[in-house]
Amino acid sequence: MANKMGYLSCLDTVKPVRDAIEVINGKWKLPIIISVMTGNERFTDIQESIPGITPKVLAKELKDLEQHQLIKRVVIDDYPVKILYRPEPYADTLTPIIDALKGWGLNHRKKIFEKE
Amino acid sequence: MANKMGYLSCLDTVKPVRDAIEVINGKWKLPIIISVMTGNERFTDIQESIPGITPKVLAKELKDLEQHQLIKRVVIDDYPVKILYRPEPYADTLTPIIDALKGWGLNHRKKIFEKE
DNA sequence: TATAGTGCTTTCCCAAAGGAAAGTGGAATA
DNA sequence: TATTCCACTTTCCTTTGGGAAAGCACTATA
Numbered sequence: 001m002a003n004k005m006g007y008l009s010c011l012d013t014v015k016p017v018r019d020a021i022e023v024i025n026g027k028w029k030l031p032i033i034i035s036v037m038t039g040n041e042r043f044t045d046i047q048e049s050i051p052g053i054t055p056k057v058l059a060k061e062l063k064d065l066e067q068h069q070l071i072k073r074v075v076i077d078d079y080p081v082k083i084l085y086r087p088e089p090y091a092d093t094l095t096p097i098i099d100a101l102k103g104w105g106l107n108h109r110k111k112i113f114e115k116e
Numbered sequence: 117m118a119n120k121m122g123y124l125s126c127l128d129t130v131k132p133v134r135d136a137i138e139v140i141n142g143k144w145k146l147p148i149i150i151s152v153m154t155g156n157e158r159f160t161d162i163q164e165s166i167p168g169i170t171p172k173v174l175a176k177e178l179k180d181l182e183q184h185q186l187i188k189r190v191v192i193d194d195y196p197v198k199i200l201y202r203p204e205p206y207a208d209t210l211t212p213i214i215d216a217l218k219g220w221g222l223n224h225r226k227k228i229f230e231k232e
Numbered sequence: 233t234a235t236a237g238t239g240c241t242t243t244c245c246c247a248a249a250g251g252a253a254a255g256t257g258g259a260a261t262a
Numbered sequence: 263t264a265t266t267c268c269a270c271t272t273t274c275c276t277t278t279g280g281g282a283a284a285g286c287a288c289t290a291t292a
């Protein structure tokens with residue numbers, strides 16, 4: 001029997017897009033990845049590089065990103081102990097997404113300002 | 117005086133990325149845009165093409181997308197009245213983002229399954 | 233000894249997101 | 263007349279996100 005759906009299936013695109021959104025969801029994950037990929041390693045450096053982020057949120061998001069193997073938490077056993085956050089190679093695979101969002105965001109802001 | 121920041125600035129990228137995220141945030145906006153761009157026009161068709169979405173959420177997100185000029189609500193004055201949702205040309209500018217997310221999502225799923 | 237910095241954690245709170253289920257009003261269909 | 267379809271709306275509730283502020287263990291510095 002044929003299927004009786006009256007709509008056009010778009011699951012081929014919707015499903016992988018949702019998978020991606022689940023990993024990089026929320027306001028902060030991509031900004032944090034960008035900051036770490038730029039070279040910020042220390043907790044407070046990352047915090048100061050992202051206006052508005054609070055330490056609670058940063059700590060939580062760093063844990064999430066670690067679980068997804070996008071960044072690595074490195075403990076340096078000096079006195080005093082240092083903690084560094086470094087991008088994992090897998091983070092590089094996000095570059096096309098970041099570039100696309102950056103390009104769109106720049107253009108969007110231009111569009112908004114032209115209007116008003 | 118020189119600036120005394122100890123962190124590396126990444127605002128050039130973080131700011132436009134945040135602008136983009138603000139427009140397409142949440143779980144549903146991109147799936148809805150994909151569905152409409154695929155050719156689904158009717159409320160129930162869109163709803164059925166996106167597993168798990170509820171009418172309340174769909175109605176709210178459609179309004180948001182209309183405000184951002186990504187889709188258009190068209191009223192057809194037949195008997196009975198029909199309401200169609202159509203993509204605006206501006207929605208096409210999201211294609212690079214959607215493609216990047218789709219590619220990443222497909223690869224991510226492959227990576228996850230290989231591991232387990 | 234007092235102060236400052238580091239990398240968080242804890243508590244409290246609020247707003248937004250989102251799910252479940254039922255309802256609604258008009259028009260078409262059986 | 264009863265049912266169904268369409269495009270939502272309404273209500274209720276739970277979860278999640280996120281902000282403010284304080285605290286804390288440790289070390290270094292004055």
